[in-house]
Amino acid sequence: METLMETGSLHYYLAMVWFLLWGVLWSVYFILDGFDLGVGSLLPVLARSEAEKRAMYNATGPFWDGNEVWLIAAGGVTFAAFPYAYAQMFSGLYTALMLLLFTLIVRGVSFEFRSKVDHEGWKKLWDTLHALCSFLPALLLGVAFGNIFQGIPLDETGFSQAGLFGLLNPYGIAGGILFVTIFLMHGALWLCIRTTGDLQVRAEALAVKLWPGVVVLTVLFLAYSAVSTKLFTNYLVYPVLFVILALPVAGLVLMRSYLGAKKYWMAWAASCLYIGGTALFGVIGIFPAIIPSNPNPANSLTIMNSASSPLTLQIMLGVALVFVPIVIGYQFWAYKTFATPLTDDDMHY
Amino acid sequence: MDVLMLSRLQFAAATMFHFIFVPLTLGLSVLIACMETQYVRTGNEAYRDMAKFWGKIFLVNFALGVVTGITLEFQFGTNWSRYSAYVGDIFGSLLAIEATAAFFLESTFIGVWHFGWDKLSPKAHATVAWLVAGASNLSAIWILIANGFMQNPVGFTLRNGRAELTDFFAVIANKYAWLEFFHVIPASLLLAGFFIMGISAWHLLRKSNVDFFKRSFTLGVTVALIFSVVTAMEGHIHGNNLSVTQPAKLAAMESHWETQTAAPMNLLVIPGEDGNLLEALPLPGVLSFLAYNDFNAEVKGLNDFPKEDRPPVVLTFLSFRLMVGLGTLFPLLAGFGWLMRKRLDDFPLYLKVLPYCIPLPYIAIWAGWTLTEVGRQPWIVYGLMRTSDAVSPVGTGEVGFSLVLMTVLYSLLGAAGIWLMIKLAKKGPEDNSPIQV
Numbered sequence: 151m152e153t154l155m156e157t158g159s160l161h162y163y164l165a166m167v168w169f170l171l172w173g174v175l176w177s178v179y180f181i182l183d184g185f186d187l188g189v190g191s192l193l194p195v196l197a198r199s200e201a202e203k204r205a206m207y208n209a210t211g212p213f214w215d216g217n218e219v220w221l222i223a224a225g226g227v228t229f230a231a232f233p234y235a236y237a238q239m240f241s242g243l244y245t246a247l248m249l250l251l252f253t254l255i256v257r258g259v260s261f262e263f264r265s266k267v268d269h270e271g272w273k274k275l276w277d278t279l280h281a282l283c284s285f286l287p288a289l290l291l292g293v294a295f296g297n298i299f300q301g302i303p304l305d306e307t308g309f310s311q312a313g314l315f316g317l318l319n320p321y322g323i324a325g326g327i328l329f330v331t332i333f334l335m336h337g338a339l340w341l342c343i344r345t346t347g348d349l350q351v352r353a354e355a356l357a358v359k360l361w362p363g364v365v366v367l368t369v370l371f372l373a374y375s376a377v378s379t380k381l382f383t384n385y386l387v388y389p390v391l392f393v394i395l396a397l398p399v400a401g402l403v404l405m406r407s408y409l410g411a412k413k414y415w416m417a418w419a420a421s422c423l424y425i426g427g428t429a430l431f432g433v434i435g436i437f438p439a440i441i442p443s444n445p446n447p448a449n450s451l452t453i454m455n456s457a458s459s460p461l462t463l464q465i466m467l468g469v470a471l472v473f474v475p476i477v478i479g480y481q482f483w484a485y486k487t488f489a490t491p492l493t494d495d496d497m498h499y
Numbered sequence: 500m501d502v503l504m505l506s507r508l509q510f511a512a513a514t515m516f517h518f519i520f521v522p523l524t525l526g527l528s529v530l531i532a533c534m535e536t537q538y539v540r541t542g543n544e545a546y547r548d549m550a551k552f553w554g555k556i557f558l559v560n561f562a563l564g565v566v567t568g569i570t571l572e573f574q575f576g577t578n579w580s581r582y583s584a585y586v587g588d589i590f591g592s593l594l595a596i597e598a599t600a601a602f603f604l605e606s607t608f609i610g611v612w613h614f615g616w617d618k619l620s621p622k623a624h625a626t627v628a629w630l631v632a633g634a635s636n637l638s639a640i641w642i643l644i645a646n647g648f649m650q651n652p653v654g655f656t657l658r659n660g661r662a663e664l665t666d667f668f669a670v671i672a673n674k675y676a677w678l679e680f681f682h683v684i685p686a687s688l689l690l691a692g693f694f695i696m697g698i699s700a701w702h703l704l705r706k707s708n709v710d711f712f713k714r715s716f717t718l719g720v721t722v723a724l725i726f727s728v729v730t731a732m733e734g735h736i737h738g739n740n741l742s743v744t745q746p747a748k749l750a751a752m753e754s755h756w757e758t759q760t761a762a763p764m765n766l767l768v769i770p771g772e773d774g775n776l777l778e779a780l781p782l783p784g785v786l787s788f789l790a791y792n793d794f795n796a797e798v799k800g801l802n803d804f805p806k807e808d809r810p811p812v813v814l815t816f817l818s819f820r821l822m823v824g825l826g827t828l829f830p831l832l833a834g835f836g837w838l839m840r841k842r843l844d845d846f847p848l849y850l851k852v853l854p855y856c857i858p859l860p861y862i863a864i865w866a867g868w869t870l871t872e873v874g875r876q877p878w879i880v881y882g883l884m885r886t887s888d889a890v891s892p893v894g895t896g897e898v899g900f901s902l903v904l905m906t907v908l909y910s911l912l913g914a915a916g917i918w919l920m921i922k923l924a925k926k927g928p929e930d931n932s933p934i935q936v
Contacts, residue, residue: 152659152660154659208614211610211613211614212610212611212613212614213610214610215565215606215607215609215610216603216606216607216610218569218606219598219602219603219606219607221569222569222572222598222602223595223598223599223602223603225572225573225576226572226591226594226595226597226598226599227595228576229572229575229576229583229587229590229591229594229595230587230588230591230592230593230594230595230596231591231595233583233584233586233587233588233591233661234584234587236576236583236584236587236591237576237580237581237583237584237587237891238580239576240573240575240576240577240580240583241576241577241578241580241891241892241893244577244891244893244897244898244901245897245900245901247573247576247577248577248901248904248905251569251570251573252904252905252908254566254569255566255567255569255570255908255912256908256912258562258565258566259562259563259566259912259915259916261562262558262559262562262919263559263562263915263916263919266559266919266922266923267919267922458587458588458591458592458663458664459588459658459663459664461663461664461665461667462588462589462592462663462664465592465664465667466592466595466596469595469596469599469600470599473599473600473603474599477599477603477604477607480604480607480608481603481607484607484608484610484611487611487615487618487619488610488611488614488615488618
């Protein structure tokens with residue numbers, strides 16, 4: 151691929167900033183949609199009555215829509231800041247991405263559709279679809295990012311056809327399993343915050359049981375990455391970067407200790423730290439590639455050959471500096487207003 | 500079929516399905532915000548009940564609009580990756596700005612609006628309604644600026660094998676985009692007006708909740724009348740602009756073949772892809788007037804465009820006629836309702852017809868977009884990039900599979916959603932207590 155910029159130029163630094171923002175956006179998406187996908191997947195596992203089902207829907211009801219926009223933003227930023235990588239990523243992962251979108255569509259409408267008809271079969275149908283279409287996105291996102299970490303077989307033109315079955319390689323599947331487990335844990339912690347009574351007791355017990363699973367899978371995934379990806383290359387060149395690993399490790403430890411102390415908000419925050427730290431670890435690992443090429447690294451899509459023009463990157467940076475703090479501000483307010491334990495008043499839809 | 504055709508079909512299906520729900524979101528959100536404002540101003544609970552009743556239908560519609568919008572953003576990458584790589588510098592940034600500046604606002608506050616009836620004061624809740632309405636319409640601005648770039652590309656230069664941004668202000672000040680905006684927004688309000696009129700008429704005919712639906716009808720018919728006129732007037736300005744920016748589209752929508760001065764508009768035309776099979780009943784100079792506000796102006800005909808640069812004539816022509824025909828009907832229908840709004844009981848036939856008119860603005864809007872997008876062909880970005888050069892190098896099987904899956908899924912969801920909206924609409928406002936567990 152032809153490079154568009156000189157290393158060390160303004161263009162290069164702008165692209166670097168956008169690479170970091172790109173990583174942050176995906177991290178925030180995983181943190182926020184992570185818990186509502188987790189809660190949705192847990193629906194058939196945890197809810198024992200109609201009231202508990204309703205409580206699980208309403209635990210995420212006010213938030214899922216705003217959370218999903220972080221995916222749009224992450225996709226939009228890939229498109230705007232690194233159009234070549236966007237074109238490659240989404241056409242290369244065609245079928246996986248289509249399935250992801252379709253499942254997210256079904257999940258979204260299930261919130262609205264389920265309660266509008268008072269009929270057992272209708273509700274059961276949407277409950278099943280809701281759980282399935284929360285579980286599959288978690289799995290697919292994990293498979294997709296596993297494959298990106300590992301590298302995608304790109305040719306000189308940058309375009310490749312991975313195909314769905316090509317993505318389902320052992321490392322990709324490992325990524326999928328890791329994502330699913332993390333999101334389940336994250337969702338269980340969210341339920342501890344928002345529910346009361348038996349449901350909360352069960353959610354907490356499940357979180358306690360999931361925690362060692364998350365720890366073991368994280369360690370195994372890191373070991374697998376060391377063996378079968380180049381994710382550690384940057385870290386070995388600049389060992390100081392290993393401090394990033396302190397974030398997920400601290401997240402894991404804090405998560406467990408707050409959970410033991412029944413400080414659910416703090417435990418969930420620690421889970422956010424863990425997810426954000428893990429995502430950041432992966433993102434730094436692939437730098438300066440956005441889509442690393444494997445087996446031929448020379449074909450990688452990097453910030454140098456995929457970025458937009460300096461003008462676009464500058465304008466977008468201005469927009470992001472103005473609007474992202476505003477978005478965070480009102481989303482924070484919405485969480486503060488609605489993320490309280492559900493009472494009978496909150497049970498309608 | 501090849502990947503190009505499959506991808507075009509898929510994009511058409513995705514956008515047309517998305518655009519069943521978007522115009523109602525744009526229009527109805529504003530009207531609901533008005534209802535809530537009236538409630539705050541007057542303290543009259545009838546307005547709150549109105550906001551709740553129309554709001555419930557709105558939420559089903561909104562959910563479908565939002566979830567189908569996600570597919571669209573990603574389709575540029577999945578199916579049109581060469582396009583994305585070529586114009587991403589400009590087009591991608593507009594979509595990203597839309598997400599950051601508008602879509603976040605809309606999606607965050609719809610949750611607050613939905614769950615906030617008991618948590619927020621009426622004033623705060625009305626403010627949230629305006630935020631949702633404002634953000635939806637702001638979102639439309641950015642999307643139409645992006646579409647405007649495809650129709651009339653400005654503010655770029657060709658460098659590094661792609662279109663690079665040189666003048667951001669030119670891109671956002673694109674006249675084509677703003678003309679689209681001022682056509683789409685009034686059309687959406689018109690549609691929301693007819694939507695409210697149709698459902699209200701159904702109830703008025705059955706004498707259920709008469710006061711409630713008379714009040715709703717008056718709001719709906721007033722909005723429908725005003726904006727049917729605004730939409731039509733703006734449409735004329737739009738036509739004027741086409742003569743400058745996209746003369747081939749203008750010629751195709753009139754199936755106008757020979758370049759001539761004082762060009763007539765033929766009332767009866769049977770168009771073909773290589774010339775008209777029949778043209779009769781010419782109105783002298785009218786086409787020249789529509790295009791240039793001058794009965795004697797010269798209008799370029801399709802024969803003066805190379806064949807490979809001509810849009811599909813028949814589809815463009817028919818969608819234009821359909822849009823304009825319906826656009827003429829709307830002010831008449833709304834005007835009659837507005838004049839007779841105090842004694843609607845005397846016109847049962849009118850009330851009976853109105854619910855069946857609800858699909859008409861949808862059809863007109865679909866026809867309008869068909870004209871806009873098909874009329875732009877063979878270009879994906881007018882004069883700059885051909886649609887055939889824009890498609891992703893993906894396999895026919897993959898696109899075919901996703902197209903079938905999408906069509907099935909969208910049909911099922913669309914049918915369920917419309918059925919739910921009809922159910923909620925028929926139920927009426929009497930039971931306004933929230934649905935309990």
